[in-house]
Amino acid sequence: MNGFQRAGAVARKDLLLEWRGRQTVTAMVVFALLVTLLLGFALGGDSVRASAILWIALGLAAMLGAGRPMLAEAEGETLEALLLYPGSREHLYWGKCAALGAMLLLLWAALLPLAGILFNLDLWDRLPALLGVGALGVAGLAALGTLFAALAVHVRGRELLMPLLLLPVSLPVVLAGVRLTEATLTREAPGLWLGLLAAFDVLFLLTAPLLFEVLMEDA
Amino acid sequence: MRPVSGLTLLAAGAAILAGTGLVFGLILSPPDAFQGEYVRIMYAHVPSAATAYLAVGTVAVASLLYLWKRRPAYDRVAHSAAEIGVLFTGLALASGMIWGKPVWGTWWTWDARLVTTAMLFLIYIGYLLVRELAEDSERGARMAAVIGIVGALDIPVIHYSVSWFRTLHQPASIVRGDIQIAPPMLMALMINLSAFFILYAFLLVLRVRLARLEDARAAAALGETG
Numbered sequence: 192m193n194g195f196q197r198a199g200a201v202a203r204k205d206l207l208l209e210w211r212g213r214q215t216v217t218a219m220v221v222f223a224l225l226v227t228l229l230l231g232f233a234l235g236g237d238s239v240r241a242s243a244i245l246w247i248a249l250g251l252a253a254m255l256g257a258g259r260p261m262l263a264e265a266e267g268e269t270l271e272a273l274l275l276y277p278g279s280r281e282h283l284y285w286g287k288c289a290a291l292g293a294m295l296l297l298l299w300a301a302l303l304p305l306a307g308i309l310f311n312l313d314l315w316d317r318l319p320a321l322l323g324v325g326a327l328g329v330a331g332l333a334a335l336g337t338l339f340a341a342l343a344v345h346v347r348g349r350e351l352l353m354p355l356l357l358l359p360v361s362l363p364v365v366l367a368g369v370r371l372t373e374a375t376l377t378r379e380a381p382g383l384w385l386g387l388l389a390a391f392d393v394l395f396l397l398t399a400p401l402l403f404e405v406l407m408e409d410a
Numbered sequence: 411m412r413p414v415s416g417l418t419l420l421a422a423g424a425a426i427l428a429g430t431g432l433v434f435g436l437i438l439s440p441p442d443a444f445q446g447e448y449v450r451i452m453y454a455h456v457p458s459a460a461t462a463y464l465a466v467g468t469v470a471v472a473s474l475l476y477l478w479k480r481r482p483a484y485d486r487v488a489h490s491a492a493e494i495g496v497l498f499t500g501l502a503l504a505s506g507m508i509w510g511k512p513v514w515g516t517w518w519t520w521d522a523r524l525v526t527t528a529m530l531f532l533i534y535i536g537y538l539l540v541r542e543l544a545e546d547s548e549r550g551a552r553m554a555a556v557i558g559i560v561g562a563l564d565i566p567v568i569h570y571s572v573s574w575f576r577t578l579h580q581p582a583s584i585v586r587g588d589i590q591i592a593p594p595m596l597m598a599l600m601i602n603l604s605a606f607f608i609l610y611a612f613l614l615v616l617r618v619r620l621a622r623l624e625d626a627r628a629a630a631a632l633g634e635t636g
Contacts, residue, residue, distance in 0.1 A: 342553050342556065351543070359533050363567045363571035366571040370575070390567065391567050394567065395560075395563075405477055406552065406553065
């Protein structure tokens, strides 16, 4: 089994578990919907606010759900078993990151039509670009979310840690996502934001697996 | 007794420089053409911010060394620097607000460096919190080192993202030899900067020593009971 297969197996396992329970995704979708409605109502449903509200909803939902799969593993004491399998811990990271990314991308895909309806946006012909922007942002959120999930497993008051860490550290993702979504909706040039978001993704997709291995040494 | 004498030297250096800095900052430097006497807040604000960033750098380097060599000494340096960093970040934020009120007419603006510094403050509070919440101290040290490295990598990205989002902060006054500041003011600023840096070194050495004593006491207590 090579690294890709090993990461793929972990991702498939995470997604299959999620598919059977559908708890994390349901909670994230409902929470994101709630945040979108609340912010839309409180700030006014002006279409210029739509991208900011969407990305705040996505960021908050990621904060809520990113730690869940790994915590469930730790609670079920299956994390130790997973770590006993031969091979690099890095593949474990890639698998978990891919599964979390898929879940967040699904959430983003669900949020887009919702925003189209709630904020009266004409986004159908721009859907591929919007999904692309979402994928770039989701990559960064998943990269850090997976790392911090590994961190939260061995901490008292686990739920407290993810909001404290993920949100400030992934601020660039939210800001770049907001500006890129705005640019896509108004058909403007994305400018430097595309580069910034890509740089953020590359930076943490390269360093997070190494740091993940450090955290998983004796988990 | 040698570490004590080094410490005294640092304390004396910081005190003398801070005193000189006070004289330069409050008396010998002129008021600013636009900001008047308010410019003197700069002599406390800029060194606080610079010390905060120096502490963040120390945390990152010490964290990296800790993950590489696994010597508790590096972790003690990282932990101590993070505590002092949070302190100076708080001071920089507070003095910045006090300076901003008369000069910009507002306590807070949604400006790049303000928001970056506020985020830095939050990330390093998270860093200290992880240590407190960790199940055991060795694991806490490893987790904290991870956050120390992620935080330091993140700060430039946060800075650029926030500054492109919207910005109004006055451009940095001393940029690569292109000095746009009157010499007496620069003198006052430099003296205060060195005073803060030496104060930082003094606090760091003191805090690391405290951490070492705490670890030794914990080990001794463990030896007695076990």
